[in-house]
Amino acid sequence: MAPLAEPIRAVLFDLDGVLVDTYEAWFGLVRATARHFGAPEVSRSAFAASWGQSVEDDARELVPGPSAREVAEHYGEHFREHVAEVRADPEARRVLDDLRRRGLGRACVTNSPTSVAREILRAAGLEGLLDEVVGAGDAANPKPAPDLIEVALGRLAVPAEAAVMVGDSRFDEQAAEAAGVRYVHYDTRARGSLARTLGRVLEGAEEVGS
Structure with missing residues (x-):
């Protein structure tokens, strides 16, 4: 995978199917x-x-x-x-902890209503590890429009070219493309590794959270 033109300053995560299995x-x-x-x-x-x-x-x-x-x-x-x-991805907590230690912004960007997203994150023990939670109602249009991603970038004060969106659906991919954000596919139900998936796109990290 080719290196990014600008160092990553923030990672945006879809919620359902990425950070948690819901x-x-x-x-x-x-x-x-x-x-x-x-x-x-x-x-x-x-x-x-x-x-x-x-x-x-x-x-x-x-x-x-x-x-x-x-x-x-x-x-x-x-x-x-x-x-x-609700089941948290087995690597979600340590990945979010590691991103925080690296000084990277962390946001959840979901089509779920924001109140439901926060309830899910609380149940999974992940809410306090994110800087922002952006959900339905926080922007005019849901994914696949770029609006929710743009709200998250604005709150984090990070340009699109310095962010990565981790998602599991065509809606995530299309929204990332429309926002000018690099997209990385990850599906927690596929039993892959969130740490290794992110490690492939973050400079100098074979595995995040190791």
Whole structure:
């Protein structure tokens, strides 16, 4: 992998599927939300195809009927009923600790509602290791638009060329490209190594957190 033109000053992480495995938690919540609003049952295949998309897309495709705001509010009110399914990536804590020791900015950039994202991070024991949490409602448009990434960069005071976005979906990749941020793919459910994945893009680090 070619070296970056400018040293990395910040790492942006998607939440679901990267820092934490919340797949079953979200599947349970989306199914329960659809039942609550009288929408058709959400199948596993439909949920898999939607993974990583925005609440607005959920409201159109998975929970037709209520507004996106109503769906987001239901998510926020009921995610705690599924929080036992949240699993932190086994290397997330030491990776975030190491990035902090290196003086690098750390932000979570997610299409999940910000309140839900913070609840997930608290459950995983990761919230205090991030400088910023940017979620749905913090910008006009969700990923794949660049807006959420741009908000995170602004809060961290880091230019796009000095940041890396770590994501697991096409929405993350497209948002990073639109924002001019380098994209690195990582999926916690694939049982890879977050430390080695980041080590390949950070100068002088074979493995982050070692």
